[in-house]
Amino acid sequence: MPRPSQPLLSRQRIVEVALRIIDEEGLAALSTRRLAADLHVRAPSLYNHFATKEEILDAAGDAVIAAVDISMFGPREWPEALRQWARGYRAALARHPNNVPFLAGGPALRPAALRLADAVYGALLDAGWSRSYATRIGATMRYFVFGSTLGPFALGFVVDPFGYAGRYPHLTDAHRLRQHREQVDGGAFELGLGTLIDGLVRLYDQTVVKS
Amino acid sequence: MPRPSQPLLSRQRIVEVALRIIDEEGLAALSTRRLAADLHVRAPSLYNHFATKEEILDAAGDAVIAAVDISMFGPREWPEALRQWARGYRAALARHPNNVPFLAGGPALRPAALRLADAVYGALLDAGWSRSYATRIGATMRYFVFGSTLGPFALGFVVDPFGYAGRYPHLTDAHRLRQHREQVDGGAFELGLGTLIDGLVRLYDQTVVKS
DNA sequence: GTCTATAACGTGATAGAC
DNA sequence: GTCTATCACGTTATAGAC
Known part of the structure; x- marks a missing residue:
């Protein structure tokens, strides 16, 4: 099934899951494959939403800072x-x-x-x-x-x-x-x-x- | 040439060159292959002197701290x-x-x-x-x-x-x-x-x- | 025994075709 | 979205020269 009718991914879902992996298992544990697996998807699919892994880290980092009052x-x-x-x-x-x-x-x-x-x-x-x-x-x-x-x-x-x-x-x-x-x-x-x-x-x- | 008469490597030489690479091109530029190349050697040879890359980083880091008066x-x-x-x-x-x-x-x-x-x-x-x-x-x-x-x-x-x-x-x-x-x-x-x-x-x- | 070389394994990020 | 492929990485196994 190459493509589902409803998109499985969104930038927000990716960032949420990435942040959870980083929190629970450390920065080193965040690989594109691992992240994709937790999202029930293959690694290359992430590149439809972010250009590089670095961009995902940027977004996850900014989510942390956004919580500062x-x-x-x-x-x-x-x-x-x-x-x-x-x-x-x-x-x-x-x-x-x-x-x-x-x-x-x-x-x-x-x-x-x-x-x-x-x-x-x-x-x-x-x-x-x-x-x-x-x-x-x-x-x-x-x-x-x-x-x-x-x-x-x-x-x-x-x-x-x-x-x-x-x-x-x-x-x-x-x-x-x-x-x-x-x-x-x-x-x-x-x-x-x-x-x-x-x-x-x-x-x-x-x-x-x-x- | 499987082995030269004089050892090409020593922990000290490895640390010196590693520190230079990190200083000039960043932590990410330090790969075992790159480090070995600068030492005119192949990557696996490094493992005769250090157990892991982490150990090399430890030694390079400690060399920096050793300079503190x-x-x-x-x-x-x-x-x-x-x-x-x-x-x-x-x-x-x-x-x-x-x-x-x-x-x-x-x-x-x-x-x-x-x-x-x-x-x-x-x-x-x-x-x-x-x-x-x-x-x-x-x-x-x-x-x-x-x-x-x-x-x-x-x-x-x-x-x-x-x-x-x-x-x-x-x-x-x-x-x-x-x-x-x-x-x-x-x-x-x-x-x-x-x-x-x-x-x-x-x-x-x-x-x-x-x- | 010591120190290197070659070859190879498994995993990483990512590009391209479908 | 998937699959396939490429290339770099850390590391291990093994073999041969000192």
Whole structure:
């Protein structure tokens, strides 16, 4: 049966299933054959909807970013808006950790990612920051959010405690980090976020409000 | 010629050439065949020196981390040591940007990466920070350094100015970011680094030195 | 035993004909 | 949409020169 009367595929269905495979089994598990199989279809059929596999990854990545809330810009004061946005951004990425390496490359031309960049930059300009500062603040926040989701600290160490014993005197408990994963990475994120925003408020009072 | 009198390969030569290929043409360009060709050898020969391609990547990654200076811990006060270490860390990663995605996964069992983690954690403990804070500070610094090299902000936008015009009102100049690449990313890094360390000093005075 | 070469397997992305 | 085909990949098996 070369072709059914109703199309089996759509860009949306493909992206949904691709995202599920990436979430459950990792980026490496997403092959065109595997994706097609889960859609009850053969691999080449995907090319009727996307030009390359890269395009599918782009779409899946943008779906992750599209879930980031930006409604706090405007109603809220900029420091609190920035804090809430960063938390939501991190949470959205943390929900799809296997996708983060791909997203880390930057917004490129993905619409949701550009909408995000535009919102933050615009909010900082509205608050009175110069273009130069707004750019650097946006970049700094991006560094921090991506860093915190890309290489979750607690997962970077190996489970085997004997891997570290002796040679690295201070890492004797490193293998236990995994057990406190969210406490460690969540705590580190909040520590850094609070520190950054407090510092920016201080800078704001010195440079923007020079009253 | 099945076997030359002098071995053509060594782990070190393989790592050197692999690193060069990754630097010049990207992670994706490193295939076993390509690597072997540059070494004037066939791909399977590599397996006499490394069990898998992953092992080659591990070794190349660790060579990058091995270049990070940690001699400032000890002689220097912790805030200044932390600042210098972060700058050196970022610089070492920036010298091999195509390797950063791989390194972002964490130290695992790579010796140089573990030595680094051990040094920072130990220095923070020596300064009087609690284990809990030392862990979170190390993680925060790691987030920031990796975020800043992994997705260089200025390279995340596309060159074509028409890609953004109209739809994203504040991004009209985003395509120009690439021209000021080092200014933008270097400025954002210094802004965030200074803010983080100032904040940590303040926290230190409140929690550790509670005089 | 050590280090290479050749050949081959299985899987990947993707192009073209139907 | 399917099928067939191409080419690159990581890796293994095996054989032969030092």
